[in-house]
Amino acid sequence: MHRPEHLLALADRCETTGKPDRMLDADIYEALGFTVRRKPKHLVSRRAPAGGIYQQGSLWKALGTVSADIDVAVGLLRQKAPDWNWSLQCLAGENSAAFQALVAECSANGTCGALALCAAMLRAFASSDLGSRAGALLKPK
Numbered sequence: 001m002h003r004p005e006h007l008l009a010l011a012d013r014c015e016t017t018g019k020p021d022r023m024l025d026a027d028i029y030e031a032l033g034f035t036v037r038r039k040p041k042h043l044v045s046r047r048a049p050a051g052g053i054y055q056q057g058s059l060w061k062a063l064g065t066v067s068a069d070i071d072v073a074v075g076l077l078r079q080k081a082p083d084w085n086w087s088l089q090c091l092a093g094e095n096s097a098a099f100q101a102l103v104a105e106c107s108a109n110g111t112c113g114a115l116a117l118c119a120a121m122l123r124a125f126a127s128s129d130l131g132s133r134a135g136a137l138l139k140p141k
Helices: 002-016 020-029 070-080 111-139
Strands: 035-038 052-056 059-062 086-092 099-104 107-109
Touching: 002 020, 020 035, 020 059, 035 070, 052 111, 070 086, 086 107, 086 111, 099 111, 107 111
Parallel strands: none
Antiparallel strands: 035 052, 052 059, 086 099, 099 107
16 A cells, blocks of 8 residues: 555545546555556547556456446445445535535545545545554554
């Protein structure tokens, strides 16, 4: 897993982007500790969007659209942190809808539910990583 600063920067990216993004999907998988192979840039076109594969055990699987599909985001969260509680709420306004997610007491917002959940999940991993580092520093040797 990446450093907390990287996870927080990626969470900010999830919150500020206006739409799902396949490059963001690859970055999220990498940040959560998966080995990712991205589609070569010369193969990316309008008909063949960016993407790639990730390694799970000895298998290689297609990257899920974690920034676009709430089911993929929930599946990734359950796989990486099965004990964590989470919630997602739609905040509908007059002109637009926004989403707010809460994962292990870390909240985030997004233009779609999957982005909000990804941002909150990344913030939760960053805070758990900070907590484990602080605990390791405070333990007597």
